[in-house]
């Protein structure tokens with residue numbers, strides 16, 4: 001498949017400089033909600049101005065261009081190493097064009113590679129599918145909000161959080177309370193219920209691909225999401241932690257099976273700069289850049305989380 | 307909105323209170339994790355002039371070099387609390403009047419601000435393009451090789467750099483107030 005690198009550079013440019021429409025709309029609604037003249041409203045005004053300016057000048061929305069998390073769907077006849085190489089070359093190119101910051105630091109030496117490339121950096125997951133096209137989606141996950149992400153093992157006695165959905169609710173509230181404004185509130189809360197310590201967190205991160213306005217197909221989870229959205233905002237932490245009505249823009253929850261002994265709740269906090277972008281490339285190398293990351297529904301492959 | 311011209315005196319900085327909107331003009335320097343460690347381990351002399359009566363900005367900018375000119379294209383604040391172990395000593399020794407970052411800082415920094423006369427200005431986290439616009443000139447990057455570009459000391463010239471005073475030199479912290487209030491609400495919601 002030709003031109004992969006070029007399309008991936010463009011995908012990274014879009015991801016880093018253009019906020020998805022659902023997130024922008026939620027921030028605008030927050031701006032309307034906050035009383036004029038408050039620090040909360042000023043912060044949202046600055047954020048909205050920043051969104052416009054970044055799009056116009058193709059400059060990163062935030063200087064922390066995060067961990068780049070790629071999900072790539074590909075037909076069986078394409079080698080994954082070819083795709084990986086194109087992604088790595090595109091990453092370097094995007095860094096040279098200042099769409100991405102050199103963000104890869106060696107934890108042993110403390111040295112920054114300068115290329116934004118490192119060991120398992122960027123993070124790439126491959127999924128084979130039956131279509132002939134390649135679909136690549138990328139999420140830019142900032143460090144500040146990653147630092148306030150959390151994982152709980154239910155029960156948590158101090159919070160009276162038992163092994164049920166009400167226990168889940170309590171620990172999610174705790175995580176958002178603990179985060180205060182430090183994850184660049186208003187944030188989006190991805191919740192992974194169940195699994196083990198790894199798969200639960202992966203599920204929590206998966207939730208962050210969902211557009212804010214979608215509805216959880218599971219009625220119980222949909223109810224939990226709505227309640228948590230309301231209650232998180234009642235904490236009045238507000239944008240940047242200045243106090244205010246807009247603490248989170250959305251709560252998204254998914255569940256996976258657990259073993260009887262463990263009940264993990266994994267919480268991935270995403271800052272307001274929830275950057276995600278997606279492209280589908282035809283076998284002849286023509287790209288379609290999606291306004292919104294497409295949902296998994298259209299792929300028939302079992303377990304495909306498109 | 308209050309206009310702040312750097313350098314600034316202790317008397318002037320003590321007039322600021324939490325909740326004040328400010329617009330900053332003049333020279334400041336970026337310093338984040340590695341730079342803070344460096345300041346207290348190596349005690350570099352070049353830092354004195356960059357900081358005294360001016361501002362330390364917790365930021366790791368995206369830098370672009372074009373025809374020999376250095377441009378900060380994206381330069382929002384990073385989380386300040388990571389500098390909590392260092393900041394009180396940095397304030398005591400280098401005497402900045404303003405610490406700029408996001409998320410606020412803890413009691414030891416608040417105490418040092420009270421003692422030596424300094425405030426914390428919260429910039430809008432993630433608003434990196436808007437803030438970069440207020441950086442009108444990047445004078446120089448210090449220790450780029452040693453610390454890497456995001457962690458280097460960048461001497462900046464800013465114009466109308468905006469933020470909110472969330473910690474002042476009188477021992478008040480907006481972060482403490484918001485946290486206390488949300489704590490009460492939180493216990494109500496889980497009981």
Ligand code: SF4
Nearest residue numbers: 062142144184271432
């Ligand atoms: S948490 Fe998000 S918006 Fe805040 S500095 Fe990090 S990447 Fe930027």
